[in-house]
Amino acid sequence: MKKIIGIVVAVIVVVALGFAGWLYLGRDPMSFAGGSTVALADYHGADVTGVPAQLASADLVKRGEYLTHAADCQACHTAPGGAPFAGGFAFNMPFGTIYSTNITPDKQTGIGKYTDTQFLAAVHKGIRADGAKLYPAMPYSSYTYMTDADALAIKAYLFTLAPVNAPARQNQLSWPFSQRSLLALWNVMFNPDERFRPNTSESPQWNRGAYLAEAMGHCGDCHTPRNLAFALDNHGKFAGTLTAGWRAYNITGDNVSGLGDWSDEDLTSYLSTGHANGHGGAAGPMGEAADDSLSYLVPDDTRALATYLRSIPAHASDLPRTVTTAAPASYREGVAADANSRGEKIFAGACASCHDWTGVSPVTGFATLTGVRAVNDPSATNVAQTVINGVNRKTTDGRIFMPAFGAGYSDDDIAAVANYVTARFGAKGADLTGKDVSALRQQAAQQSKEAPNG
Amino acid sequence: MLTLTINGQSRDVDVPEDMPLLWVLRDHLSLVGTKYGCGIAQCGVCTVHVAGKPVRSCQLTVGDVGTRAIVTIEGIGSTPNGAKVQKAWMEAAVPQCGYCQAGQIMSATALLDANPQPDDADIDAAMAGNLCRCGTYIRIRRAIKNAAAKSA
Numbered sequence: 235m236k237k238i239i240g241i242v243v244a245v246i247v248v249v250a251l252g253f254a255g256w257l258y259l260g261r262d263p264m265s266f267a268g269g270s271t272v273a274l275a276d277y278h279g280a281d282v283t284g285v286p287a288q289l290a291s292a293d294l295v296k297r298g299e300y301l302t303h304a305a306d307c308q309a310c311h312t313a314p315g316g317a318p319f320a321g322g323f324a325f326n327m328p329f330g331t332i333y334s335t336n337i338t339p340d341k342q343t344g345i346g347k348y349t350d351t352q353f354l355a356a357v358h359k360g361i362r363a364d365g366a367k368l369y370p371a372m373p374y375s376s377y378t379y380m381t382d383a384d385a386l387a388i389k390a391y392l393f394t395l396a397p398v399n400a401p402a403r404q405n406q407l408s409w410p411f412s413q414r415s416l417l418a419l420w421n422v423m424f425n426p427d428e429r430f431r432p433n434t435s436e437s438p439q440w441n442r443g444a445y446l447a448e449a450m451g452h453c454g455d456c457h458t459p460r461n462l463a464f465a466l467d468n469h470g471k472f473a474g475t476l477t478a479g480w481r482a483y484n485i486t487g488d489n490v491s492g493l494g495d496w497s498d499e500d501l502t503s504y505l506s507t508g509h510a511n512g513h514g515g516a517a518g519p520m521g522e523a524a525d526d527s528l529s530y531l532v533p534d535d536t537r538a539l540a541t542y543l544r545s546i547p548a549h550a551s552d553l554p555r556t557v558t559t560a561a562p563a564s565y566r567e568g569v570a571a572d573a574n575s576r577g578e579k580i581f582a583g584a585c586a587s588c589h590d591w592t593g594v595s596p597v598t599g600f601a602t603l604t605g606v607r608a609v610n611d612p613s614a615t616n617v618a619q620t621v622i623n624g625v626n627r628k629t630t631d632g633r634i635f636m637p638a639f640g641a642g643y644s645d646d647d648i649a650a651v652a653n654y655v656t657a658r659f660g661a662k663g664a665d666l667t668g669k670d671v672s673a674l675r676q677q678a679a680q681q682s683k684e685a686p687n688g
Numbered sequence: 689m690l691t692l693t694i695n696g697q698s699r700d701v702d703v704p705e706d707m708p709l710l711w712v713l714r715d716h717l718s719l720v721g722t723k724y725g726c727g728i729a730q731c732g733v734c735t736v737h738v739a740g741k742p743v744r745s746c747q748l749t750v751g752d753v754g755t756r757a758i759v760t761i762e763g764i765g766s767t768p769n770g771a772k773v774q775k776a777w778m779e780a781a782v783p784q785c786g787y788c789q790a791g792q793i794m795s796a797t798a799l800l801d802a803n804p805q806p807d808d809a810d811i812d813a814a815m816a817g818n819l820c821r822c823g824t825y826i827r828i829r830r831a832i833k834n835a836a837a838k839s840a
């Protein structure tokens with residue numbers, strides 16, 4: 235008997251250790267590349283951290299501004315309609331709500347009293363000035379790869395902002411997630427706490443792209459699935475997942491579900507403007523990433539990022555190939571001809587004038603639905619979110635606007651039109667219900683109270 | 689400087705490329721038959737034809753028009769279907785206050801251009817995006833059918 239118990243315990247321990255090991259192995263975002271890495275100081279290629287050559291002689295604050303954009307601090311540290319960098323943005327998680335904090339240099343409520351050492355501890359280790367641990371909603375396990383010099387340039391820039399008095403909002407987390415001390419274990423497991431190590435088997439351009447994607451832009455924080463402990467699971471690196479009620483798509487090289495069939499030009503266009511002809515545009519959180527961060531990168535950096543993305547191993551996910559042919563000109567023809575009359579009625583009244591029955595907009599390429607990943611996603615998550623929240627982006631190519639229909643249309647209406655749109659213009663129609671739409675409304679971090687119009 | 693083709697005429701305008709076509713028509717070319725309603729493609733009063741298609745001019749930036757021909761309510765009467773629609777409109781005394789009617793006529797004409805004999809469902813699909821606060825929908829439907837009958 236004792237022997238059997240002993241064996242069972244041993245098996246459990248081995249399985250648990252194996253599982254922990256598996257989780258641990260998913261931690262390194264750049265291990266897929268193989269090859270050998272060296273400490274930055276021992277790397278003799280081109281400079282792959284810091285600002286691009288154009289800005290090399292700019293002052294510290296200017297450099298910090300570029301890097302603050304590259305790290306996209308603003309998107310999460312700004313509440314909808316609130317002062318930039320003053321925090322208060324809500325992350326709605328399955329176990330409660332976490333609010334971002336004020337990173338303006340206000341001495342009472344912001345980071346005005348942070349020393350350089352304290353700032354580095356927050357960015358690299360997720361430790362606040364008062365010693366408390368930050369939740370990993372702050373992507374310090376990505377920022378940990380940032381060099382000290384770059385983090386301190388960001389600090390220098392942040393310290394030039396006008397201080398805003400904005401006390402932190404109280405997180406609402408259920409037990410045991412409310413216990414910050416438990417994060418010590420999480421950090422041991424999932425925060426590598428090491429600076430970027432260039433890969434000598436890859437080109438300087440690849441290394442620059444890796445630094446921008448991992449240490450700065452933290453793409454994986456939305457595009458990489460998370461494990462049970464809510465840490466990034468790089469076994470499925472960049473294969474896409476649901477983040478804050480929106481689907482962050484598969485950005486691996488998979489030909490069907492990923493970016494395999496995007497040309498280099500498509501990729502750099504999307505990265506620099508948040509739009510690529512034939513693939514559609516970014517909305518929701520990716521729209522913000524494009525507007526607040528990616529669009530500020532100089533062309534060389536955009537290309538480096540594209541080079542790095544191209545090297546990510548293909549990882550098939552559950553998305554079908556996008557349909558690239560337009561729907562018929564008449565509403566009577568096509569896949570959704572009589573599948574969903576409520577959706578069709580709403581489309582006729584609210585959507586057809588811009589998107590056309592073909593899906594190819596006569597108004598602007600930004601409104602073309604043909605070939606768009608969201609429309610070819612049978613969950614229709616991002617279609618529904620876009621209908622609810624609209625799109626209101628300012629890009630160098632002009633304003634991209636779609637009204638927010640969330641306040642004017644019921645959950646059932648939005649489900650019906652999302653199902654219709656995915657069936658008519660995409661690979662496979664969704665079967666969203668009003669309940670699903672109601673849940674999507676809850677999950678989205680950004681709840682705009684008023685529909686922006688005009 | 690941009691050159692637009694409007695109602696068969698070439699017009700030069702000195703405006704930013706991202707200005708909506710509706711602003712250009714009304715404020716720079718004094719073509720005020722086209723109306724402004726919602727500004728977000730949800731009411732249809734600003735409808736004009738661009739390369740023969742009905743388009744909400746409040747959403748179309750003038751820079752995106754390119755060389756495509758524009759027809760507005762001021763020019764629609766010179767097209768065969770436009771003339772028929774206008775006549776049918778008068779016979780049925782469609783307008784109430786009239787505000788939406790330029791857009792209604794533009795959408796109705798585009799419908800007949802694409803489909804000379806529309807049934808009720810076709811009319812719904814083509815006209816659903818044109819709102820009328822006065823509720824002239826029944827007369828609009830009748831006038832479209834009368835105009836179509838004249839085409840036959």
Ligand code: FES
Nearest residue numbers: 725726727732746
């Ligand atoms: S003003 Fe253009 S559709 Fe309402």
Ligand code: FES
Nearest residue numbers: 786788820821822
């Ligand atoms: S006639 Fe008054 S709005 Fe249509």
